Amino acid sequence: MIYVGNDVVDTDQAAQPGDRGWDRFIGRVLAADERRLVRERSDITVLPWMLWAAKESAFKIMRKRDPSAIFAHPGFHVDCDDLTSRLPDRLFPGGTLPGAIRHAGQRFSLRWDIGMGYVHCLAWHPGGGHPDLASVVEETDDAVGIVLDPREAASVHSPASARVRHLARRLVHQRYGLEDACIVRERGNDGRFGPPRVMAQGGAVPDLDLSLSHDGRFVAVACASSLESH
Ligand SMILES: CC(C)(COP(=O)(O)OP(=O)(O)OC[C@H]1O[C@@H](n2cnc3c(N)ncnc32)[C@H](O)[C@@H]1OP(=O)(O)O)[C@@H](O)C(=O)NCCC(=O)NCCS
Numbered sequence: 001m002i003y004v005g006n007d008v009v010d011t012d013q014a015a016q017p018g019d020r021g022w023d024r025f026i027g028r029v030l031a032a033d034e035r036r037l038v039r040e041r042s043d044i045t046v047l048p049w050m051l052w053a054a055k056e057s058a059f060k061i062m063r064k065r066d067p068s069a070i071f072a073h074p075g076f077h078v079d080c081d082d083l084t085s086r087l088p089d090r091l092f093p094g095g096t097l098p099g100a101i102r103h104a105g106q107r108f109s110l111r112w113d114i115g116m117g118y119v120h121c122l123a124w125h126p127g128g129g130h131p132d133l134a135s136v137v138e139e140t141d142d143a144v145g146i147v148l149d150p151r152e153a154a155s156v157h158s159p160a161s162a163r164v165r166h167l168a169r170r171l172v173h174q175r176y177g178l179e180d181a182c183i184v185r186e187r188g189n190d191g192r193f194g195p196p197r198v199m200a201q202g203g204a205v206p207d208l209d210l211s212l213s214h215d216g217r218f219v220a221v222a223c224a225s226s227l228e229s230h
Pocket residue numbers: 006007008056059060061063064069070071072155156157160161162164185193194195196211212213214215
């Protein structure tokens with residue numbers, strides 16, 4: 001089974017160097033060599049958010065495998081040597097970069113997509129091979145007109161939360177032909193909502209993992225599967 005995690009950051013609305021609390025934020029979230037890279041490539045203003053999104057994405061995978069996992073950003077370590085060698089002189093919208101991140105001896109593969117006003121990161125584990133991965137980022141509108149299944153609606157808490165489920169349904173329908181699928185977060189033993197899962201015909205679809213994210217103007221979905229894609 002391939003697990004995916006994803007994270008989108010609205011970089012036009014996100015904090016920037018010089019903002020109040022920025023240095024403390026960077027010090028709290030990034031490891032020493034990540035901070036050094038951010039200093040050396042201060043021309044790439046989205047770089048801190050690429051690192052952040054990578055950590056969030058890998059954490060979402062970890063949480064699926066260990067629901068008691070606690071998030072400590074510096075414990076997730078982006079492979080900075082690899083990233084340094086791949087960073088171009090300028091990053092333009094439409095650009096894509098591969099990468100890797102490690103946590104407690106585990107390695108997660110990464111792909112960053114740079115868009116107009118956003119950074120998106122897709123992480124998957126285990127890495128290697130040629131897994132069937134798909135992701136989509138969309139600008140949010142309001143959630144008017146979106147009809148959700150009651151099980152799906154149970155964990156919705158905002159227009160973006162509804163919109164991202166709608167986008168996820170569309171993706172799994174288009175890619176895997178799952179017409180009646182819905183995106184459900186069941187409550188765990190602690191009463192909290194667990195990770196999102198694709199349900200169809202009353203049960204979770206096996207061998208299909210997905211991840212949701214929303215920030216500012218954007219919603220994003222990623223999935224990985226060994227199902228046959230259309
Ligand atoms: C999971 C987490 C990283 C989500 O990040 P976020 O920046 O809030 O938001 P994003 O938009 O990127 O992602 C939100 C989506 O992640 C998904 N998600 C939530 N919990 C998840 C989990 N355990 N595993 C995978 N995906 C999860 C949900 O689908 C959610 O969307 P929804 O609320 O509409 O259902 C974050 O909520 C979290 O749990 N942080 C850890 C807190 C922690 O461990 N603190 C301890 C230190 S004090």
